[in-house]
Amino acid sequence: MLGFESVSSPEEFIEFIKEHGGYDYSFEPRHPDLRVSHVVKGGCHLYVLTNEGENTINTVLRTRITGRAELWDAWRGAVTEIDPIACGENDMSIEISLPRRESLVVCIDRSEKAVPGVKGFARKVQKQELQLCWSIFDNQRLIKERENSLVSWTEWPGMDAFTGTLIYETSFIQSEKGNCRYLLDLGEVHEIVRLYINGHDAGVRMWKPYVFDITRWMKSGVNTVRAEVTNSMANKISGAKLKSGLIGPVCLVKVYETN
Numbered sequence: 001m002l003g004f005e006s007v008s009s010p011e012e013f014i015e016f017i018k019e020h021g022g023y024d025y026s027f028e029p030r031h032p033d034l035r036v037s038h039v040v041k042g043g044c045h046l047y048v049l050t051n052e053g054e055n056t057i058n059t060v061l062r063t064r065i066t067g068r069a070e071l072w073d074a075w076r077g078a079v080t081e082i083d084p085i086a087c088g089e090n091d092m093s094i095e096i097s098l099p100r101r102e103s104l105v106v107c108i109d110r111s112e113k114a115v116p117g118v119k120g121f122a123r124k125v126q127k128q129e130l131q132l133c134w135s136i137f138d139n140q141r142l143i144k145e146r147e148n149s150l151v152s153w154t155e156w157p158g159m160d161a162f163t164g165t166l167i168y169e170t171s172f173i174q175s176e177k178g179n180c181r182y183l184l185d186l187g188e189v190h191e192i193v194r195l196y197i198n199g200h201d202a203g204v205r206m207w208k209p210y211v212f213d214i215t216r217w218m219k220s221g222v223n224t225v226r227a228e229v230t231n232s233m234a235n236k237i238s239g240a241k242l243k244s245g246l247i248g249p250v251c252l253v254k255v256y257e258t259n
Contacts, residue, residue, distance in 0.1 A: 025038065025062065025064070026061075031053075031057045033051055033053025034049065034098070035052055036050075045063075045107070045108045045110070046106070047106040048103065049103060049105070050103045055100055056098065056100060057096070058096070060095055061094045063093075064092075065108050066088075066092045067108045067109045068108070069107065069108050069109075070107045070109075071104060071105070071107075072106075074105065075103070076203055082094055094106060099211075101207055125253060125256075126253070126256075127251050128254075130172050132170040132225075133146070134150065134168050135169045135170065136168050137166065137167040138167075139167075150246055150247050150248045152243040163232070163233050163236035165228055167227070167229075168226070168229060168246050169227075172222075173221065174221065178256075180255055180256045181213065181257075182253070183253040184225070184250070185209070185210070185252075185253055186205075186211070186246060188210075189208075190229075190231055190232070190247070191206065191207075193205055193246070194227070194228045196227075198217050198223055200217040202214055229244075229245050229246050231245065
């Protein structure tokens with residue numbers, strides 16, 4: 001006898017591999033667009049996660065490796081300590097939210113123990129659409145002012161074949177800075193945007209979601225916004241008349257986290 005075992009479905013085959021092949025992690029639920037590489041370096045387990053799809057993946061990484069966990073976001077240069085939603089002696093669960101076409105690294109340091117039984121955070125989210133008056137510049141030349149309504153600049157006379165960068169500037173008032181995270185959601189943008197908050201570079205986004213964490217630069221009173229938007233070359237090269245610019249709606253998102 002060669003000791004073969006039979007399986008009746010792809011799901012059963014995956015479970016068999018996980019049980020007998022030394023598989024130390026899984027995702028619940030699984031997702032066809034999620035790609036994973038597992039690397040062990042200096043006693044740390046690194047799970048490199050990539051979303052190859054068009055929608056945000058929300059899942060839970062369940063691993064037999066336990067320890068202090070961090071989330072590394074190389075694109076934004078941010079390292080965040082993770083509170084597992086469950087943790088036992090050889091079983092830890094970590095909640096993951098991975099936007100479309102983005103990558104994250106989960107680092108688990110086995111030399112530092114995780115706190116068992118951590119329930120994580122409850123999140124309360126408030127989203128407010130900002131009614132703003134935008135000044136739009138081509139270099140230093142003011143070409144348009146828009147109040148509350150943003151449209152593709154291909155709808156403006158003489159701009160349907162324009163390729164380049166336009167600058168959007170505005171400001172809003174935050175009466176009091178609360179104990180929460182502040183996100184600025186620019187809504188629909190075509191195609192690349194660099195954002196500045198109160199003169200600070202908040203980063204670049206090249207695809208949706210065009211959401212920026214602006215917590216560190218927010219202040220009570222007037223907050224200034226500058227968005228440098230660059231469109232596709234297709235409008236100039238082929239006359240494609242693709243949507244261009246900041247279209248919105250632009251929203252301020254407040255995220256409250258409590259035990």
